[in-house]
Amino acid sequence: MSRTATPEAPHVESLQEDFERAAEAAGGVAELRLAVAAKPVRIRFAGARAAEALRPAFAHLETREDEPPALTLHVWDSGTPRAEANAAGASYYYEQDGVRALHQPASDVFSVLTAEADTGWFWMPDANGLPYWDYTAPFRHLLSWWLDAQGLRQVHGGAVGTGDGGVLLVGPGGSGKSTTALSTLPDQRLRYAGDDYVAVGSGGAPAVHSLYSSGKVHPDDLHRLPHLEPALADGTRPDEKAVFYVEQAFPGRSIAGFPLRAIVVPRVTDRRAARALPGTRAEVLAALAPSTIFQLHPPARDALAWMAGLVRAVPTFVLELGSDVETIPPELLRILER
Amino acid sequence: MTTRFRVNSPSVIHETIEGEVILIDLKTGTYYSLRDSGAAVWQALQNGAGEDGIAAELRSRYDASDEQILEAVRQLLAELEREGLIQADEDEAATAVPPSASDDGAARLPFSAPVLEKHTDMQDLILLDPVHEVGAEGWPHPAPPDEATA
Numbered sequence: 001m002s003r004t005a006t007p008e009a010p011h012v013e014s015l016q017e018d019f020e021r022a023a024e025a026a027g028g029v030a031e032l033r034l035a036v037a038a039k040p041v042r043i044r045f046a047g048a049r050a051a052e053a054l055r056p057a058f059a060h061l062e063t064r065e066d067e068p069p070a071l072t073l074h075v076w077d078s079g080t081p082r083a084e085a086n087a088a089g090a091s092y093y094y095e096q097d098g099v100r101a102l103h104q105p106a107s108d109v110f111s112v113l114t115a116e117a118d119t120g121w122f123w124m125p126d127a128n129g130l131p132y133w134d135y136t137a138p139f140r141h142l143l144s145w146w147l148d149a150q151g152l153r154q155v156h157g158g159a160v161g162t163g164d165g166g167v168l169l170v171g172p173g174g175s176g177k178s179t180t181a182l183s184t185l186p187d188q189r190l191r192y193a194g195d196d197y198v199a200v201g202s203g204g205a206p207a208v209h210s211l212y213s214s215g216k217v218h219p220d221d222l223h224r225l226p227h228l229e230p231a232l233a234d235g236t237r238p239d240e241k242a243v244f245y246v247e248q249a250f251p252g253r254s255i256a257g258f259p260l261r262a263i264v265v266p267r268v269t270d271r272r273a274a275r276a277l278p279g280t281r282a283e284v285l286a287a288l289a290p291s292t293i294f295q296l297h298p299p300a301r302d303a304l305a306w307m308a309g310l311v312r313a314v315p316t317f318v319l320e321l322g323s324d325v326e327t328i329p330p331e332l333l334r335i336l337e338r
Numbered sequence: 339m340t341t342r343f344r345v346n347s348p349s350v351i352h353e354t355i356e357g358e359v360i361l362i363d364l365k366t367g368t369y370y371s372l373r374d375s376g377a378a379v380w381q382a383l384q385n386g387a388g389e390d391g392i393a394a395e396l397r398s399r400y401d402a403s404d405e406q407i408l409e410a411v412r413q414l415l416a417e418l419e420r421e422g423l424i425q426a427d428e429d430e431a432a433t434a435v436p437p438s439a440s441d442d443g444a445a446r447l448p449f450s451a452p453v454l455e456k457h458t459d460m461q462d463l464i465l466l467d468p469v470h471e472v473g474a475e476g477w478p479h480p481a482p483p484d485e486a487t488a
Contacts, residue, residue: 172459172460280358281356282357282360285355286369286371289353289360290362290369290457291460299364301348301364304351304353304360304362305351308353311355
């Protein structure tokens with residue numbers, strides 16, 4: 001990484017002015033109140049259009065409580081399509097005096113969080129023109145930095161379970177996390193906490209906190225999850241994953257969190273029925289840690305030791321996935337009953 | 339006196355869990371694992387042992403000739419160095435670390451040469467979305483190309 005002359009800190013005052021100007025032009029602020037990891041979070045959108053685009057993934061965390069927020073995010077766009085010329089290249093991370101900022105050229109979005117981790121800004125060129133992953137996991141870096149300040153961590157994993165406890169599903173992209181998590185939606189006994197990113201707290205008893213009730217599936221895998229067909233979000237392009245908003249399509253089937261009972265590594269096999277086997281802690285750490293660490297900006301050096309502690313704290317399993325996805329939920333329930 | 343080695347911090351992070359070592363190179367996105375005799379080498383290296391001390395540690399645990407063990411240790415250390423995971427620490431003499439297992443041969447395990455398992459599936463993620471600090475012209479402008487490829 002290059003470390004050259006110290007650039008000037010982002011001027012949070014001018015960000016706030018930009019946001020307020022955009023809100024005024026867009027007809028006012030649309031406010032979303034959430035409970036994220038049981039803490040009040042307020043998201044202030046400049047105009048209803050930005051709010052409508054980015055709120056569906058948070059539908060299961062919406063609350064009417066009016067407590068003073070632990071985090072307030074300001075979100076606005078310029079209503080201009082993102083420049084295709086910027087569509088590739090490095091993300092730029094910047095930190096000074098505790099203020100953190102990230103520019104991601106793939107979506108051209110800027111994220112800024114104050115040193116106190118209580119106020120953030122998220123600017124995008126066009127609220128309706130983001131890559132699909134920005135709708136399934138909005139403000140992921142801002143939330144990750146904020147979670148760090150709350151003593152929690154964002155991990156790359158899905159999670160399903162019941163109010164009494166659930167499993168964390170870990171592994172790199174394509175390992176079967178989404179298929180496993182989304183396979184549980186027809187099963188009335190299990191609830192959905194995410195298929196890609198969740199927050200985990202390890203103080204005392206480890207617990208999972210849901211961030212997004214979205215899901216995404218590669219179009220080639222859709223036929224294995226026929227219950228999702230009616231829930232397909234509009235506008236999916238053939239080259240993108242199909243996006244689902246679980247709370248909209250399956251009301252009441254999402255859950256805000258649960259105690260962590262086990263960590264499970266899904267593995268695609270040529271079996272018919274799914275089968276859970278004990279997994280070594282080392283293979284579970286290898287499935288969880290690299291993909292989590294490399295999705296965080298900046299990669300957190302202490303995250304490996306923290307995840308090793310988490311892996312030592314709960315039972316670990318490998319879930320061999322078969323062609324019959326209906327056999328997955330009973331295997332997950334068997335893990336939870338152990 | 340033999341050369342001591344040290345982990346290439348801060349770019350390399352590692353953790354030992356149930357006797358297996360997971361190593362991650364934060365710069366390249368490559369991660370590695372070491373088991374059995376490989377994990378024993380890593381542990382001895384962490385304790386400050388040099389090549390001879392590491393070999394002595396392995397001899398106390400495994401049933402193999404001195405030459406076989408020394409050659410295996412040399413090969414693994416060279417591979418770890420080649421991969422940029424460790425480097426020779428010229429300023430530090432290796433400490434004499436007493437072997438942890440008994441030396442009477444009764445409890446020795448069959449020896450297989452250590453294997454450094456290398457996983458490169460995260461490199462795509464790094465190539466697709468590398469992270470750089472901002473350049474001299476300040477936030478939010480990206481650094482010029484020569485810095486961007488750093």
